[in-house]
Each structure stands twice: as C-alpha cells, then as structure tokens.
Amino acid sequence: MNFKRRKFLKLMQRVANHEVKEIVVGHKDRLCRFGFDFIEWFCNLHDCQITVLGDTKLSPYQELMQDFISIMHCFSSRLYFLRRYKDEIKAQPVELPQPPRDTIEKSEWIGVEL
Template sequence: MQGKPFKIISDIGSGLNYDKKGLKELIHLICSQQCSQVVVNYQDRLVRFGFELIKDICQEHGVELTVINQTKAESSNQELVKDVLSIITVYSAKLYGKRSHHNEKIIKTNQELFKDN
C-alpha cells in the first residue's frame, strides 16, 4: 500500500448495527469499484457478525480484503463462544448506556427543580 492513495473510514457504534455511515460508504466504494483494497486491523472491527458476507462482496467486485491482525483458526466451539461473548458485550453496553442516559435526565430534571429554590 505504500505510495498508494488511501482513505480512512471509521465508525463509532455497535458492531451489530449495520446502519452506520462508514460501513455504508465502504460497501458503496466496493460495489462501485472505487477501491481496489480494503485493509482492517481486526475482522471484528469491520463488522461483529457477517464478515464472510463482506468478504464475498469484496471477492465479487475484485477488491482485495486484508486483515492485519488475524487470529489463529478457531474451532467451531471457540467461534461460538466468541460470538456469544460478543453479543453479551454489545447488549451490556447498550443496557448501561440506557441507564446512563436515564440517570442524566433525572439529574438534569432535579437540578432544574431545585434551581428555583
């Protein structure tokens, strides 16, 4: 890749959310053949689930997909455990995020109520 123009695409959000601006842009670039190579640090940073689908889309459009930090081949049991832990992690983060947002609203309401006193 040295000497070739490149674009960094990043997203913030759940790996289970496929409605992300960066992911949509990447898929558009691949499908419109506006890129020849996609490089990711870890495959689960691209998508939590469905990496094989992205890989197939790249192959279909002649785009090379490179994963820099690949883990060793996992058994199907190890892969299943990893998937279940990923799901738990994502939903735990959502749950704590909702609690945090709810608590912020309560604090703000209380501050407004007691501000007048």
C-alpha cells in the same frame, strides 16, 4: 448488523463503484460483528480483497465463545446506556398480556404439561 454506519456504507459504495481494491482490517470484528462472509463475497464480486491482519485460526468452540462475549458486551453496553433513562422507564407502566381464561387450560398457556 447495523446498516446505519455512514462510513461503512460509504466504503461499500466505493467497493461497488470499483474505487477500492483492498480493505485492510486488524480483526474481522472491526469491519462487522456478523456477516463477514457476505461482505467478503460482496468485495470479491467487485474485485476488492479483504486483508485481515490479526487473522488467527480458532476452533469452533473458541469462535463460539468469542461470538458469545461479543453479544454479551453489546447488550451490557445497551443496558449501561439505558441507565440514563431509568427514571423514564420506571414511569412507563408495563402491561402484560393475559390469556383468556375460558378457552385455554392453565397448563397450555404456561407451556407445561401437568
């Protein structure tokens, strides 16, 4: 969850100061992708109600698939953003850590029993 969203933080501050009585959103994901239950609890604690207009009851499988699609979208957006910096990324050498050869058997550091 990204806590650096200025408008979201300002909204939560106003809820904590009892300046907001109701928050209306189109979907749960518009307020936050994860942690909706916590935000709902926080708002209820400060006498604020959250109204979700597009609230449809989903099966656990459908909810899981929506979460999965949301995560995939987030990471694909990040990868698309990184394409701007592909030359800089290629220029940086990547060093992978090597396990000590004397103390660990090959099967142990691979993680597979031989």
